[in-house]
C-alpha cells in the first residue's frame with residue numbers, strides 16, 4: 478500500500494503537470510526542484526498540453542503485479558509538443574496498430590488498484606490515438 | 610398566463626456556459642447479445658449497438674473527460690467554480706466521491722462543494738438543477754454538474770442489450786455568459802418501484818410490467834406537459850427535443866405523444882448507436898443537439914430516473930454557442946470513434962469473468 482505516494486503524485490499524474498525553470502525556461506516532467514539545464518533552484522508548475530506523437534513503443538504481455546488486469550498493453554515514449562519525452566501507457570487503441578509518429582493525446586485513466594479490489598484506485602495519464 | 614408556482618426558476622437567470630460529452634470507444638452489437646443468449650433471434654432488438662467502456666475507464670475518468678470538454682467551451686477560471694456534482698449509479702467507490710477527484714483534476718479544489726448524486730437515470734439532471742440553484746441564488750458564479758454511467762445489465766437480461774457507458778457535464782453560470790439559457794425547469798417525482806439495485810448487488814432488478822406506462826411514460830409525459838403548459842408553449846414552439854432514452858422506441862413514442870416530430874428529436878436520439886447511458890442519456894442528447902443548434906433555437910429536454918421521476922428543461926440557445934462549440938470534441942466525434950467487440954471481449958472488459 479502506497480497511499481501517501483499516490484496522494485503526493487496526484488497533481489502530476491492527473492494533468493501531466495511538471496515544472497518550468499523561471500530562469501531559463503527549461504520544462505521538466507516529472508517536476509524537478511533543480512533545473513537540469515542551468516542548475517537554478519527556482520521553478521514554477523507547468524501543465525503540458527497533452528498532445529504529442531509516439532516516439533517508440535513496446536507491448537507488454539507479461540505484466541508486473543497490479544497491471545495484469547489490462548494486459549496486454551502498449552507502453553510508449555511520447556514526444557510531447559513541448560519537446561520532451563514521457564513514458565506512458567497507450568490506451569483506446571481499438572484495432573489500431575501503434576506506430577512511430579502516431580499522433581496521440583493525454584487522457585486520465587485508471588492506472589491500477591493499490592492492492593486488491595478493496596484498495597484505493599489510482600488514476601493518472603495515458604495517451605490515446607488523437608480523436609480528430 | 611399566471612405563473613405556475615411549481616416551476617423551478619432561480620431569482621437570477623442562469624444557463625449553460627460550457628458543455629461536454631463523453632462516449633467510450635468500444636461497441637457491442639445487440640445481435641451479439643442475442644447470439645449468446647437467445648440463439649441469435651434478431652428480431653425486435655431494442656437498439657443496434659451499445660457503447661462499452663475500456664478496461665481502464667470508469668465514471669471518474671469519463672466524468673473528468675466530459676468536464677474537461679465543458680471547461681474548454683466555458684473558458685472560465687476553475688478557481689471560480691463553487692460546486693462539482695456528478696450523478697451516476699456506477700460511481701467506482703461506494704464511499705469516496707467521484708466529484709472530489711474531478712474537482713481536484715480541473716483545478717477547482719479546494720474552495721468548492723463536491724458530492725455525488727444518486728437517482729437512477731435522473732441523477733445527472735438532478736445535479737444540474739442543484740447547480741442552477743447555487744448559481745441562481747448568487748452563492749457561486751459557476752457550478753459543474755454532470756451525469757455519466759458505466760451501466761451493467763444481468764447477463765442475458767433484457768437490460769444487457771442496452772446498458773451502456775457515457776454521459777455529459779455542464780458548467781452552469783449566469784445567463785448573460787451562457788451559450789444556452791435555462792428558462793425554467795419542472796420536476797415530477799413519485800415513489801414507483803420500477804427498477805432498483807440493492808446494496809452490494811452487482812446487477813439491478815426491474816419490476817417488468819412497471820417499466821413502461823406507470824414509470825417512463827407517466828413521468829416523462831407529465832413533466833413535459835406541465836412544463837410546456839406553464840411556459841405557454843406547444844411542441845411546435847421548440848426547435849428540438851431530447852428525452853431519456855433507455856432504448857430507441859420509448860423516446861420516439863414519448864416525443865410523438867407530446868406532439869414532437871421525428872425531425873425534432875433526431876440530433877438527440879443516440880440510444881440506437883450508443884445504448885442507454887443511464888444518468889447520461891437525456892443530457893448527452895442535449896450535448897448532441899447543442900452541437901448542431903443555432904442561436905435562438907429552443908430545446909425541450911426531459912430526463913427520467915427510475916424510482917421514479919422526471920426533470921423537464923426549457924432551454925434557449927444564444928449567440929455564444931457559435932464561438933464555443935468547436936473548442937472541444939463533439940458528441941458525434943466520440944460516436945464515430947467506434948471499435949466493435951464480441952461478447953467474449955465484452956465479458957472480459959465488464960468484469961463478467963470470475964477470476965477467483
Ligand SMILES: [Zn+2]
Nearest residue numbers: 498501512515
Ligand atoms: Zn533553467
